[in-house]
Amino acid sequence: MNKTSIAISTSLAATLVFMATSCSSETSTTKDLTLIAYDSFTPPETAFDAFTQETGIKVHIALAGDAGEMVAKASLTAGNPEGDVIWGVDNTLISRAIDSKIFTGDPIEVDYGYVCVNFDIAGLGTTAPPITLDDLVSSDYQGMLVVENPATSSTGLAFLLATIAAFGDSWPDYWQQLVANDVLVVDSWDEAYYTAFTRYGGDRPLVVSYSTSPPAEVIFADPPLPAGSPALTGVATGTCFKQVEYAGVLRGTEFTKQAQQLVEYLTSPIFQALLPESLFVYPANKDVALPQSFIDYAPKIVSSFSLPPEEIAKNRQSWTDQWSAIVLQ
């Protein structure tokens, strides 16, 4: 019994001492940089070794939730940032980030990708896959499509923006047709892909995902697919919205010069080559060759939809509200 009481009091004391010491020691290290990124930023563990070797600077990665949460945090701490460099502010958020003055200097493009309707080849059976947005409202695909809610999901927002870019002011009519064609709306990408999509036991063979999901499916297939196997899923190449991600030096960092070096490293061929098969995005650096999985399984997107970031920032709330009124009622 005595032991228990001693254990309690020492643990309390230890925690307090520990709290007091850890906060004073943590900030004293100098030549370390902190890179702020979204949760799904998962480059290989060795991704920054070349940078550390070259400059002597260690890189810590601070995760900040999803991209939206990350920008909310960065806006709130603009001028007194939590880190030195930020990775992955996309074109739907960049305008808000710039307006909140989170950067010093201009943010630069680090990667891009496409949000498109994917189809499950086995799930479609004998039905020919759709190609364009117009195809999706055809009765051939009635009850087949699942999309994400643009108010809660970035892929959902991208798909809504694709329809706005494609149809202009008449986009609400298009969505009315989608509703009439029994579109299913869920709140997040993982629910759409992993529960509603036929490939994972759902009843919808069409899902809003990325143009690079097919190579991911092949890489993560189990058992592994032999070389040259046909793809498991495909992309409706006429439904794509281009997502561009930016990185930049955060205003208020003590180490502007080093942070600038890190941003340069993020766009260097050695780092950019790691992106396709870890983040499933295209490298912004055009000198970087794509891996075989992308060449074989990611369709080339010749034309895609896009909107100016300022317009997205300005209308985001009214568009999603309007969308909710039409689709969710």
Added chain:
Amino acid sequence: MVSHSSSVTVRHVRLLASPATILVLVTAVIPLVVLSTTVVRSADIISIWQNSAVQKALIFSVWQALLSTIFTILIGLIATWYLTRYQFRGRQALITLITVSFVLPTVTVGAAFIAVLPSWLHHSTFAIVLAHLFFNISIVVRTVGPRWNSIGDQLIDSARTLGATPLQTWRHVIMPLGKSAIYSSATLTFFMCFTSYGIITILGGPGLATLDIEIYRRAVQLGDLSGATVLAVAQMLFITIAFLIWSRSRSVELMTFRVAAVSQHKPAVVSKLFVGALTIFFLAPLLALSIASIRTGQSWSLSGWKVLLGIQNQRGLQVDIWQALLTSGKYALIASCIALPTGIAATYAFSKNGSTNGRWSSLAILPLSISPVVVGLAILVTYDFAPFEFRSSWFLIPVVHAAIAMPFVVRAALPVVQGIPPDLRSAAATLGSSPWRRFCFVEIPLLRPAITTGIAFSMAISLGEFGATSFLTRRESQTLPIVIADLFGKAGAIPRASGMTASLLLVIVTGIIVLSVDRKPHV
């Protein structure tokens, strides 16, 4: 003599409550005040309530919480009756299942429910109510159970002998004896459902949003920090005031992990059916999770397990599950080391404060009543200058976990502390032992059940916490729930199976901790 000792008590009360007060102030109140003064535009304080999405969210929050509470209490009372009155095979296993379910990570359970329910039920209030029942039934069982445990067979038998019908016995004997416990569990259930987040986002689907979800959407998707903060402060005030009014005349009821002592009755056929259905209801989500962990696309495979445990390498996937387990374990330990002494000290303060104990102990609920995203943002703007530059320190995570877990420690400890007979202390004092010795040799042994329950609760809560953690985490120190979210963010058979496996692992680890810390029979 008497006046002397009471003045000492008042001073001690302040002293004992202060760690808890500090914890609540530091993790919730101060950051929220700072955030409010930084971002809130005064016009929003009124105008935000005119927004139709906000009104809808408010109405839905109340509506689903009411429905869930009624449903949970109904089923919960029937379950409690069987679990406390009858001896049947698998009874202990069922109690274990119910216990573990309370502390399971919501996201995992939500996913499991989606897997079990037919698709036409996926996005419905019914699915939400069902999931809330799954989570909160243990509140009812563990609060009302001990009361009904104490009803002797003779009491019911004599009621029957005196001519009471079974219904009359229920109405006039059994219900009154559980009344305050039922009220107490209903309040906590309502509150848990009102602030429910993970379950609603997964099972509610688009269009069914609670206030917590609307707060999140404003802060993150729309960048309206001002509106989000107004709503968060309003929710906190509403819950705190509601609790204060509600608990004015009531004491906080026992919430223990063990329900024991059964009479030797054997259940009838109907009862067996009910118990069977209940067992299936609690087992199904876990089974669904286990099956999903060995499904890759259309085939059966152990690759999800192998990749997760590092036996098999997977190109494009980086999971260090051992690191995550270690980090989660470390945070859980620290969180319980903070929450336990703080919570128990606060309990002493409340229980010695005489009539106001229920009222003030309800204030411990405060950290739970604020949306995690707002807590995260508030902490960010509050601790951003030396020497209080805590915002990027990892220890902030277990401290926040401790604040979330503390209310449960208080709930587990209060009845135990109140149950310590005062003459025992005076006897020890008369015999010349110092207050410290009295605490060590008299109170600690008596506190044992509260301590074990408190540790189990706070560790389990820390292990499953996602909202605040995802906001404050670092790549090199990811917790298990963060790893799960990461895995579910990638398209493909292996990441999905590994994500399911990691969820199952979290369930198993939580279950082991709860059961091993808290396995001894109740006294």
